[in-house]
Each structure stands twice: as C-alpha cells, then as structure tokens.
Amino acid sequence: MFFAGIDLGSRKSKIAVFENDQLLSTYVDETGLGSARTAEMIMEKALKETGLSLDDLEVIVSTGYGRVVVPFAHKNISDILAHAKGSFWHFPSCRTILDLGGQDSKAINIDGQGRLTGFAMNDKCASGNGRFLETMAEIMGVPLEKMGEYALAAQDKVKFSSICAVFAKSEALSMMIKGRDKHEIVNGLHEIIRIQCRKLLELISIEKDLVMSGGVSKNLGVVALVREELGLEPLLAEDPQMVGAVGAAVVAREIFDRKKKDAK
Amino acid sequence: MVTTGIDVGHRTSKLVMLNDRKIIDQRVVENSDESTVIAERILGAGLQAVDIRREDIGFTVATGAMGKGLKFVDMYRTSMACLARGVYELFPQARTIIDLGGETCTVFKMGEGGGILDMQANDKCAAGTGIFFEAMAKLLGVSLDDMGRLATEGTKNFEISSMCVVFAEQEVISHAHENPDISAADLAASLHASIAARVAGLAKRLTVEKDVVLTGGCAKNPGYVKYMQEILKMDVKVPQDPQGVMAFGAALIAYEKGRK
Numbered sequence: 001m002f003f004a005g006i007d008l009g010s011r012k013s014k015i016a017v018f019e020n021d022q023l024l025s026t027y028v029d030e031t032g033l034g035s036a037r038t039a040e041m042i043m044e045k046a047l048k049e050t051g052l053s054l055d056d057l058e059v060i061v062s063t064g065y066g067r068v069v070v071p072f073a074h075k076n077i078s079d080i081l082a083h084a085k086g087s088f089w090h091f092p093s094c095r096t097i098l099d100l101g102g103q104d105s106k107a108i109n110i111d112g113q114g115r116l117t118g119f120a121m122n123d124k125c126a127s128g129n130g131r132f133l134e135t136m137a138e139i140m141g142v143p144l145e146k147m148g149e150y151a152l153a154a155q156d157k158v159k160f161s162s163i164c165a166v167f168a169k170s171e172a173l174s175m176m177i178k179g180r181d182k183h184e185i186v187n188g189l190h191e192i193i194r195i196q197c198r199k200l201l202e203l204i205s206i207e208k209d210l211v212m213s214g215g216v217s218k219n220l221g222v223v224a225l226v227r228e229e230l231g232l233e234p235l236l237a238e239d240p241q242m243v244g245a246v247g248a249a250v251v252a253r254e255i256f257d258r259k260k261k262d263a264k
Numbered sequence: 265m266v267t268t269g270i271d272v273g274h275r276t277s278k279l280v281m282l283n284d285r286k287i288i289d290q291r292v293v294e295n296s297d298e299s300t301v302i303a304e305r306i307l308g309a310g311l312q313a314v315d316i317r318r319e320d321i322g323f324t325v326a327t328g329a330m331g332k333g334l335k336f337v338d339m340y341r342t343s344m345a346c347l348a349r350g351v352y353e354l355f356p357q358a359r360t361i362i363d364l365g366g367e368t369c370t371v372f373k374m375g376e377g378g379g380i381l382d383m384q385a386n387d388k389c390a391a392g393t394g395i396f397f398e399a400m401a402k403l404l405g406v407s408l409d410d411m412g413r414l415a416t417e418g419t420k421n422f423e424i425s426s427m428c429v430v431f432a433e434q435e436v437i438s439h440a441h442e443n444p445d446i447s448a449a450d451l452a453a454s455l456h457a458s459i460a461a462r463v464a465g466l467a468k469r470l471t472v473e474k475d476v477v478l479t480g481g482c483a484k485n486p487g488y489v490k491y492m493q494e495i496l497k498m499d500v501k502v503p504q505d506p507q508g509v510m511a512f513g514a515a516l517i518a519y520e521k522g523r524k
Contacts, residue, residue, distance in 0.1 A: 103431070124426060124427075124428060124431075125389070125428045126429075126431055131430065132430075162387075162389070164390050164391075165390075165428070165429075165430050166389075166390035166395055166429045166430065167367065167389075167390055
C-alpha cells in the first residue's frame with residue numbers, strides 16, 4: 001500500500017511517499033507563487049521517481065501554509081500535528097519538538113503515544129526564521145548552507161542592537177562595510193536565532209528527547225546553539241526539512257488503517 | 265547670536281540655524297556616511313547658505329539617535345528633550361506628541377510648562393516605523409510622496425494582519441495577486457490605515473489628550489496624518505516642518521545655553 005504526505009511550506013514544498021510503514025521517496029522544491037501548481041509538480045516528480053500513478057496512492061494528506069489548495073489531498077492537517085507525527089515516527093523517544101521553518105517557529109510537546117500535549121508558536125515576527133537566514137546569507141554573500149559553518153568557525157561574535165530582521169539586516173550591512181569579520185557577523189546573527197528559540201522553548205516543557213525539524217534545523221550552527229542552550233543533544237532526522245511531509249504521510253496511513261478497520 | 269541644532273537620526277540628518285531664535289537656515293540630508301562626516305557636511309552646507317564662518321556660531325547642540333559623540337559641537341541633548349523643546353515653542357498647548365521617525369516611534373505627554381510627563385517608545389522592531397513606509401513605497405513602485413498622496417485618495421479595503429515589515433510585504437503581494445484589480449490607491453490607503461492603527465496603539469498606552477501633535481519625517485505623509493485623525497477620532501496638529509522639530513528644539517536649547 002502506498003501513501004503520500006505533502007507539506008506546502010511558505011518557502012519550500014515537500015512530498016514524502018510511504019510504502020506501508022516505510023519511507024519510499026521524498027522530493028523538495030521551491031514553493032513559488034502558485035501553490036496548487038507546485039503541489040501538482042512535486043507530486044509528478046515523486047510519482048515519476050517511484051514509478052507509481054496517482055491512483056496507487058491510497059490516501060494523500062496535506063499540511064503547511066498551502067495545505068488547503070492541494071487539489072488531490074483527501075485531508076489536510078495542521079503543521080503542528082504533522083511535525084508531532086513525523087518526529088514521533090522518526091524517534092519514538094521524542095517528547096519535545098523544535099520546528100524552525102521558513103516563516104514560523106514552533107515548540108511542541110508530545111506524550112509517549114505521540115499525542116500532542118502542548119505547543120507554542122511564533123508567526124508574528126520574522127526574526128530568526130528561515131527567511132531571516134536566507135536574507136542574511138544573501139547580503140553577506142555566504143551560501144545559505146554554509147551559514148552554520150561560518151558561525152561555528154568564528155572566534156568571537158558581534159553584538160546586534162536589535163533582533164528585528166529589518167534592523168539586523170542594515171546593521172549587518174554596515175558592519176560589512178566597516179570590515180568586520182564575516183564569521184563574527186554570522187555568529188552574531190545566530191545569537192538572534194538563539195534568543196528567538198529561547199523565547200519559544202520557555203513556553204513549553206523541555207523533556208527528553210528533543211527533536212529539531214524544519215529547514216533551519218539543517219543548519220549545524222543552530223543545532224549547536226540549541227545543544228548549548230538546553231544542555232542536551234537534539235535528535236535530527238536524516239532530512240529535518242522533510243519531517244512535516246513524513247508526518248502527513250503517517251496520518252495518511254492511519255486514515256487508511258482506520259477505514260479498513262471500519263469496513264470490517 | 266547664531267545658534268545651531270543638528271539632529272543626526274537613523275535615516276536622515278537635520279540642521280536648523282537660528283539668529284536670535286529666528287530660523288535662518290534649515291535642511292535635511294539622507295544619511296550616507298558615518299555620523300561625524302554627515303554632521304560636518306550638513307553644517308558646512310548651512311554655513312555656506314547663510315554665508316557665515318564656523319566661528320560666527322555662538323553655540324551648537326547635537327541630538328538624535330546617532331548624534332552622540334560629535335566632537336565639534338558644544339553639547340549633546342537627548343532626542344526627547346530637543347523634541348519637547350521644539351514642540352513647546354510651536355504648540356504650547358500640545359499635550360500628546362507622537363513622533364514617527366525612520367526607525368523609531370516615540371509617544372510622550374507634555375505638561376503645561378513643556379516638561380515631559382510620561383513616554384512610550386518602540387525602537388526594537390521595524391513594525392510601525394518609517395522604514396515600513398519606505399519598504400511599501402518600493403513594493404508599490406512609487407515615491408514616498410506619491411504613496412502618501414495616493415493613500416488619501418484610496419479607500420481602505422483590507423487590514424494587514426502582520427505588522428512585521430518582512431511579513432507585511434508578503435501580505436501586500438498576496439493581496440495584489442488575489443485581487444489583481446485593486447488600485448494602488450486602495451493598497452496605499454489600507455497600508456497607511458494599518459500603520460496608523462499600530463502607532464495609535466502605542467499612543468493609547470498613555471491617555472491621548474488634546475492637542476495632539478505629529479512630528480518626525482512620517483508626519484509629512486498626508487495619508488498617515490489622515491488615518492491618525494480617523495483612528496484617534498480627533499484633529500491633530502502638524503508643524504510646517506515636522507521632520508525638523510527636533511533640530512529646531514536643539515537650536516533653541518543652544519540659544520538658551522549660549523546666552524548664559
């Protein structure tokens with residue numbers, strides 16, 4: 001049996017295809033403007049890679065910002081549920097999730113059965129999110145995937161006077177003009193991410209194990225600061241960005257199982 | 265006696281030169297260099313315009329967020345002190361002053377003698393500051409002046425839910441995509457109403473009492489002024505040069521100090 005989860009995020013769109021309990025294939029692309037078209041496009045790619053047709057997929061579940069526009073989804077679920085399900089599928093020992101996405105960040109608590117017990121969210125302020133990192137990487141001329149390395153290699157860090165994404169951008173620019181070391185500037189920007197993570201984590205209870213998900217969690221500088229902040233080792237899926245889509249696929253399988261049970 | 269006030273702000277710098285309390289020169293420049301260079305440049309331009317030498321100036325007061333540490337001035341005074349002094353000179357009846365600058369929003373209450381009674385400020389986040397207008401004008405592809413005028417012509421037909429400048433940009437883009445027929449005037453009106461609501465929210469943490477005076481570069485924007493009146497449900501006063509009030513106050517303080 002095949003299932004799919006689609007996560008149409010604010011910046012990236014992801015799809016995960018499952019064969020029974022196993023992750024079979026994943027695909028990720030830019031979200032762009034047309035969410036429905038993006039959904040169709042990534043579905044096509046995933047089908048091509050697995051050699052399946054749309055009819056082979058028993059249940060499709062969508063999540064993320066664009067979850068309501070996915071034309072072929074049987075059901076849509078919240079990002080929070082998707083990340084809870086996805087993290088629990090990867091790591092059954094998971095009790096706390098820190099999901100750092102393109103435009104919002106969430107901290108989530110789950111119990112031993114993977115059920116939601118609490119969450120906190122920041123979607124009001126762009127400071128410290130994925131888009132913030134993207135913008136900063138661009139003006140600094142550092143590849144996005146190298147931002148973490150730059151922070152980790154720094155001897156020191158510059159102090160930003162404000163955590164605001166808009167102000168930090170102009171501050172970073174003027175520091176560059178003054179000739180400050182890029183590594184130290186990038187490290188200072190990671191401090192802003194630390195402040196934002198701290199604010200969010202204070203709102204939930206920190207229980208082992210902690211799973212980090214979302215695109216920003218691919219950044220090892222951010223992982224290091226969470227480790228330092230909490231004094232525990234965050235668990236990371238092979239592809240942290242895919243956790244929401246995996247969670248949606250897990251829910252798709254659950255829906256199928258329930259239907260089968262009801263039919264008996 | 266000639267006295268000078270120099271206000272080095274986040275985005276622009278302002279100069280006011282007085283001869284015995286009468287304005288003889290006033291000017292604004294964009295900040296394109298570090299504070300000392302900008303201050304020297306704007307002072308040089310002022311001196312040239314009224315054709316006097318630096319030695320002819322009796323007293324100079326610097327102010328503004330970036331005006332600290334200028335070597336050639338006689339004194340630094342805080343933004344609040346200079347703004348209050350300037351407003352009191354122009355509007356002695358002013359009780360609530362709302363200053364919307366490039367990167368800060370400050371609201372304060374003024375007593376009968378011109379003293380500062382209470383204040384609220386946002387300098388932590390770009391939401392609800394002048395930078396928001398700049399970003400939006402860029403997005404609409406119009407000048408700041410044109411955007412302010414457009415806002416007075418349009419009707420407000422949506423609210424921006426996120427005040428974070430980064431998110432607001434995207435919200436405006438998606439509004440424009442969803443309603444391709446929406447006019448630039450309606451977009452501008454909606455933007456201005458949203459920011460006015462945010463600024464008024466800060467002001468309402470204090471009691472808003474008449475007379476209300478709007479200062480700072482943003483008060484040159486008629487769309488902002490219109491929606492502030494609408495949201496506060498009262499008329500507001502705007503100085504002829506709202507951007508220069510702080511420098512004007514600094515120059516008045518310079519006169520009072522220099523005379524002693």
